[in-house]
């Protein structure tokens with residue numbers, strides 16, 4: 629499932645709002661609420677993974693970025709690599725809820 633262009637534009641706008649919010653927690657929370665209304669509970673799950681420090685942004689020498697996401701259980705060794713602007717994940721939740729059942733637009 630590809631992300632509709634309008635949805636991508638909204639995400640870009642929200643990303644810009646958060647970047648400009650700096651340390652203004654209210655603005656960040658307001659942007660996350662908008663994102664939650666668009667994408668659903670996977671936003672809460674994603675924020676939780678960020679709080680648990682399971683997400684690492686990796687920037688290569690060329691400036692190319694990927695995000696590595698590990699499971700919240702430190703003993704769980706699976707590490708997922710996510711590419712910005714590509715709505716795809718190899719995890720079983722993505723395969724089940726997005727690809728097969730088409731219940732969600734994306735997952736955390």
Ligand SMILES: [Zn+2]
Pocket residue numbers: 708717718719720721722735736
């Ligand atoms: Zn996934």
